[in-house]
Amino acid sequence: PLCSNNNPYASFGATLARDEEQNLWSTPHDVTHTEADDDRVLYNMIVVRNQLDKDSEEWQKLNYDIYTLRQTRKEVRSRWKHILEDLGFQKEADSLLSVTKLSIISDSQNMGKARDILLKLSEETNIFPTSWELSERYLFVVDRLIALDAADEFFKVASMVYPKRPSGERADDSQKAPQC
Numbered sequence: 637p638l639c640s641n642n643n644p645y646a647s648f649g650a651t652l653a654r655d656e657e658q659n660l661w662s663t664p665h666d667v668t669h670t671e672a673d674d675d676r677v678l679y680n681m682i683v684v685r686n687q688l689d690k691d692s693e694e695w696q697k698l699n700y701d702i703y704t705l706r707q708t709r710k711e712v713r714s715r716w717k718h719i720l721e722d723l724g725f726q727k728e729a730d731s732l733l734s735v736t737k738l739s740i741i742s743d744s745q746n747m748g749k750a751r752d753i754l755l756k757l758s759e760e761t762n763i764f765p766t767s768w769e770l771s772e773r774y775l776f777v778v779d780r781l782i783a784l785d786a787a788d789e790f791f792k793v794a795s796m797v798y799p800k801r802p803s804g805e806r807a808d809d810s811q812k813a814p815q816c
Contacts, residue, residue, distance in 0.1 A: 669747070672682060673797060678706075679702060681698055681702050681705075682702060684698060685698035685699055706763060708765055708768070711765075711767070712763070712768065715763050715794075715797075715798060716733055716763065717729045718797070719763075719793050719794055719797060720732055720733070720790070722793055722797070723790060723793060725786075727810070732777060732780050732781070733777055735773045735776045735777065739776050741775075741776065741779050742779055742780065742782075742783045743779075743782075743783065746782045746783070747759060747779070749782055749787075750775055750779045750782055750787075751775065752763075752783075753778050753781075753787050753788075753790075754770060754774055754775055754778050756780075756791060757768055757791060757794055759800075760795060760800055761791075761794045761795050761798045761799065761800055762798040762799065762801060763770055763794045763798045777789075781806065
């Protein structure tokens with residue numbers, strides 16, 4: 637039975653590997669990928685990499701770029717979670733950061749304010765890396781913060797914990813950022 641094609645567990649490992657490969661946000665079984673532009677970019681990088689020979693220089697470069705992008709996303713999410721926890725949302729932080737295909741903007745009138753706050757966060761803080769393109773995912777998070785009347789406080793904490801560095805400062809100076 638272990639050698640026959642009737643074994644229902646024969647492809648179990650392969651399925652897990654495929655699930656992990658398609659997991660763009662490095663969270664197991666994340667169904668939110670390939671919905672936003674930045675998700676599609678990562679997905680396309682994975683598709684191109686998988687068509688290349690694993691020993692090639694192009695495959696190694698793409699693999700590194702994919703890993704770097706995923707790590708950057710994890711770091712940004714971690715920063716947001718840290719601030720949410722500082723604001724008292726210890727138990728709710730993960731659900732506030734969870735954005736799926738089914739997520740909606742709570743109030744269409746908040747959309748403009750959410751965009752303004754997100755742009756302000758990207759311009760006046762280091763919560764996002766310099767090369768980061770704003771993710772639609774965080775627009776939903778800011779909308780939730782507006783609904784909770786916590787968006788302005790979030791910005792204040794983000795400004796203190798992740799202040800914008802002048803362009804001449806080194807990256808390792810960020811460790812001196814004040815903690816709330």
